[in-house]
Amino acid sequence: MRIFCASIATETNTFSPLRTDISDFRESFYAGPGDHPETPTLCSAVFTVARARAKAEGWELVEGTATWAEPGGIVNRDTYEYLRDEVLAQLKAAMPVDGVVLGLHGAMVAQDYLDCEGDLLQSVRDIVGPDVVIGASFDPHSHLSAKRFNAADVLVAFKEFPHTDFVEAGAATVDLVLRTIRGEIKPVKAAFDCKMIEVLPTSREPMRSFVDRIKAMEGHDGILSVSVIHGFMAGDVPEIGSHVIVITDNKAGLAAQTAKDLGMELFGFRGTTRPDFITPDQAMAKLPDIIATPVVITDVWDNPGGGVPGDSTILLRKVMNSGLQNYAFGTIWDPMAVRICFSAGEGGVLPLRFGGKTSSTGGAPVDAVVRVKKLQRNSWQSFGDSIVPLGDCALIELPDGGEVILNSNRAQSFDPDLFANMGVDPKAKNYLFIKSTNHFYDAFAKIAGEIIYVNVQGPYPSDPKTNGYKHLTRKVWPIVDDPFAAAS
Ligand SMILES: [Zn+2]
Numbered sequence: 001m002r003i004f005c006a007s008i009a010t011e012t013n014t015f016s017p018l019r020t021d022i023s024d025f026r027e028s029f030y031a032g033p034g035d036h037p038e039t040p041t042l043c044s045a046v047f048t049v050a051r052a053r054a055k056a057e058g059w060e061l062v063e064g065t066a067t068w069a070e071p072g073g074i075v076n077r078d079t080y081e082y083l084r085d086e087v088l089a090q091l092k093a094a095m096p097v098d099g100v101v102l103g104l105h106g107a108m109v110a111q112d113y114l115d116c117e118g119d120l121l122q123s124v125r126d127i128v129g130p131d132v133v134i135g136a137s138f139d140p141h142s143h144l145s146a147k148r149f150n151a152a153d154v155l156v157a158f159k160e161f162p163h164t165d166f167v168e169a170g171a172a173t174v175d176l177v178l179r180t181i182r183g184e185i186k187p188v189k190a191a192f193d194c195k196m197i198e199v200l201p202t203s204r205e206p207m208r209s210f211v212d213r214i215k216a217m218e219g220h221d222g223i224l225s226v227s228v229i230h231g232f233m234a235g236d237v238p239e240i241g242s243h244v245i246v247i248t249d250n251k252a253g254l255a256a257q258t259a260k261d262l263g264m265e266l267f268g269f270r271g272t273t274r275p276d277f278i279t280p281d282q283a284m285a286k287l288p289d290i291i292a293t294p295v296v297i298t299d300v301w302d303n304p305g306g307g308v309p310g311d312s313t314i315l316l317r318k319v320m321n322s323g324l325q326n327y328a329f330g331t332i333w334d335p336m337a338v339r340i341c342f343s344a345g346e347g348g349v350l351p352l353r354f355g356g357k358t359s360s361t362g363g364a365p366v367d368a369v370v371r372v373k374k375l376q377r378n379s380w381q382s383f384g385d386s387i388v389p390l391g392d393c394a395l396i397e398l399p400d401g402g403e404v405i406l407n408s409n410r411a412q413s414f415d416p417d418l419f420a421n422m423g424v425d426p427k428a429k430n431y432l433f434i435k436s437t438n439h440f441y442d443a444f445a446k447i448a449g450e451i452i453y454v455n456v457q458g459p460y461p462s463d464p465k466t467n468g469y470k471h472l473t474r475k476v477w478p479i480v481d482d483p484f485a486a487a488s
Contacts, residue, residue: 001181004094005050006064006087007103008120009043011071011141013234013307014109015461017359018073022082027409028389029068033090036066041386042163043068045170046103046137053174064090066103070410071307080110084120091127099133099177100124103170106142106157107232114237114471118147125151135177137169140200140230144191144243153180153187155245157227159211161202162439164384176224176247187224187247190255192263194242195476195483196270197464200230201438203445206269214262222249223258228266234306234461236469241476242266267484270477277455284318292449293430298413300437300453301460302362305412308459309333310435312362313355315456319433320366320398327431328403330418331390335408341372341394348372352396354406359459370396373403374423381411381418382443388414395422412436415443 010020029041036047044066054061064087069075091100102124108116117136124134135154140161149155154176158169179185202211214226229243244263248255277300278286287295297315304310310333319327337354344350349371356365372394379393391408398404405422413434416426426432427447434440445451461467464479475483 001059002062002094002097003050003054003059003099003101003177004062004064004091004097005046005101005103006090007044007047007066007068008083008087009067009103009105009108010069010075011105011107011139011232011307012074012109013071013460014074014236015234015459015467016073016307017459018307018309019076020069020072020074020079021076022079024069024072025067025079025083028070029066031066033063033065036063039385039387040167040170041066041068042166042383043105043137043139044103045167046101046173049167049171049174050101053178062094062097071305072410073307075108075110075116077111077113080108080113080116084123088123088127091124095127097128097132098181099135100128101174101177102136104136104138106138107235109235109237115143115145115147118145118151121148121151133177133180135173137173138227138229139163140228141232142229143232143235143237143239144229144245145239149191154225154247155189155227156225157229157245159202159215159228161200161230162442164442167385172225185224186250188250188252188255189245189247190252190259192244192259194244194263194267195474196267197231197233197241197476197478198270198273199437200228200242200273201275201441203438203441204275207273210266210269222251222254224249226258226262233464233467236471238471238473240469240472275453277453280315280318280454280456283452283454284322286452287324287431290450294426294432294448295430295450295452296432296434296440296444296448297452297454298440299433299435299456301456301462302435302458303412303437303460304333304410305436305439306460309358309362310410310412311355311358312456312458313366314363314458315433315454316355316366316404317363319402320400324431325401326429327433328405328419328424328429329433330405330413331393331407331435332404333410334406335391338392338394338406338408341396341406342375342392344372346372346375362458368398370398373397376422379407379421381415381421383414383439390418393422395424413440416447
């Protein structure tokens with residue numbers, strides 16, 4: 001038995017002022033055939049899982065390229081075609097194969113390609129023919145097109161947001177493909193369109209119990225896999241929104257009915273799934289009264305993990321004028337300012353302009369006389385089992401004693417070790433300001449006295465009602481109140 005695996009992944013914010021090209025993939029993560037590290041990345045866990053199974057079970061794994069770009073703007077067409085054609089050439093060279101396993105994100109949009117993963121999966125199907133088993137793992141912040149759904153036999157999304165279960169999803173993808181090849185199961189799948197755009201953190205109710213329940217359904221009564229595609233509101237594509245996928249062992253009616261039942265239940269959660277997102281002024285009024293430190297304050301929309309630059313200065317300006325003491329910001333993206341800090345050296349004092357460079361909506365750059373407290377080449381942070389590169393970083397001290405980490409590689413804030421790795425003891429700070437919607441939660445909740453979610457306006461399209469989607473033609477909530485009534 002021979003199985004081919006590959007991974008091309010990014011999340012495209014079609015509203016972002018950024019653009020994504022091959023250098024973004026190479027900077028974030030690029031591993032040619034055989035070069036994938038021992039540890040998984042968010043979308044490439046199928047590699048490490050398949051390696052272990054191949055070794056234990058005595059079959060042959062043919063590894064193709066694995067690559068990931070930090071979420072950003074629309075992918076350059078040449079870049080997408082280059083990466084796609086590289087993987088397709090590797091697959092052709094590997095033929096004949098019994099199965100193909102792909103680690104995808106599912107929200108990649110390139111110039112002239114609104115559905116990159118559909119295009120890739122269909123291209124793979126065209127090469128291997130109808131009888132070879134194709135499985136793909138997805139991030140739930142993706143889009144479910146008919147093209148990708150029909151081209152793959154097995155589609156599995158991470159169930160948790162924060163995505164603490166990306167390895168389990170990779171393992172489930174590989175396992176279902178193997179069992180299908182061996183004739184143990186016959187996957188029959190159905191999808192249901194929930195007709196809504198919502199943020200669905202699973203670290204809180206009602207999603208917590210929902211996910212626990214769908215996990216318990218798997219492996220019983222012929223249900224092989226249940227996935228919830230949350231959707232990604234910053235991707236302007238026709239299929240935007242939440243979907244439920246159910247895969248059964250050759251039970252079409254059960255798949256369709258279960259997907260519909262769970263999908264309508266999920267639709268019923270609309271408007272109730274998010275924590276309270278308060279305004280920056282509400283946050284600033286509240287902070288001095290909070291005793292349990294460190295208080296973790298997250299800018300939920302200036303989140304590089306959602307494809308925006310991550311250089312907003314709106315919250316920092318408010319903090320600098322507030323009299324708050326003993327605070328740290330991690331991070332503000334500004335490679336040019338980092339470069340200047342490296343020239344100044346540790347201990348250097350200089351007038352620095354930083355942040356606020358890449359959009360008209362993320363606040364103006366900050367000008368301050370700063371002291372360079374620490375410089376670190378290739379700094380990093382953890383995200384579960386994976387290592388997230390932050391590039392060259394500078395820790396600067398502001399006139400009021402506040403500290404800011406400037407980074408060169410865009411990344412959202414995942415783990416307090418992003419501070420520790422720059423010499424800041426996160427537990428000793430009163431206030432930790434970070435940029436992340438929900439992925440920070442697992443690691444930061446362990447040290448936080450309190451967590452505050454702040455709705456800071458900026459380049460992220462955070463309100464579906466006013467985002468102005470050009471490719472959306474379906475009726476979806478919250479743009480219409482009851483899309484199911486409107487459709488009938
Ligand atoms: Zn995601």
